[in-house]
Amino acid sequence: MSNVEVLPLLEPAGAEAVAPCCPPLSERPFTAEEAERTARMFKALGDPVRLRLFSLVASHEGGEACVCDISDVGVSQPTVSHHLKKLREAGLLTSERRGTWVYYRVEPSVVAALGGLLSAKN
Template identity: 55%
Template sequence: MSNSVAVELQVLPAQPITPWRPPITSADPQADAEKMAATFKALSDPVRLRLFSKVASHPAGEACVCDIADVDVSRPTVSHHLKKLRETGLLASERRGTKSTATESPDRIRRSGMLHRAQSRSSQ
């Protein structure tokens, strides 16, 4: 037997829906669609999404790779996933002495309009 319980949900008043990402209307919509698809593909991997989230959640939008590498995969695998995020343009990296720093690329994110949180944070 199921222990399901009926719950009454409150109906909210209708509000106009404002899209956070306008449709693709650039001069080259095919190229824009391909770039967006590559970005979605990069973020569709759970490890890459976690790594990107860890970098983006740091106050300055950058983090030492040693601080974000605790995603239950080996170091070489972390490096591989960070490389894929760099190739997509979502992250940039820089070596500082013996440490490597990953930085989110807000310009790429803003241009793609894909991550609303990043857009609103960069406009503050």
């Protein structure tokens, strides 16, 4: 049995499952709740180390990365773990423990939702 934690895009940890948040910015103004959830995502990505870790996972071969492959980002291992936890809590990463290592992945729906959020109306 796998120990996989999957958090939907922009949904706070522990919340009930909902559709990925938020229409494109150009479609309509956000509700207060949509703005709050979206801000949590951008806040998580607003740290350069977190953005780099997110990028390392997203661009890693096969779309998943072992923490052992992405931990060399200029901060200590406990700090890397802290930043990865923040990215998971924001719903940007999922993780799975395999033996002594934890593997992270960005779900394709997250990347699609991020792109859609910032897309312009045609």
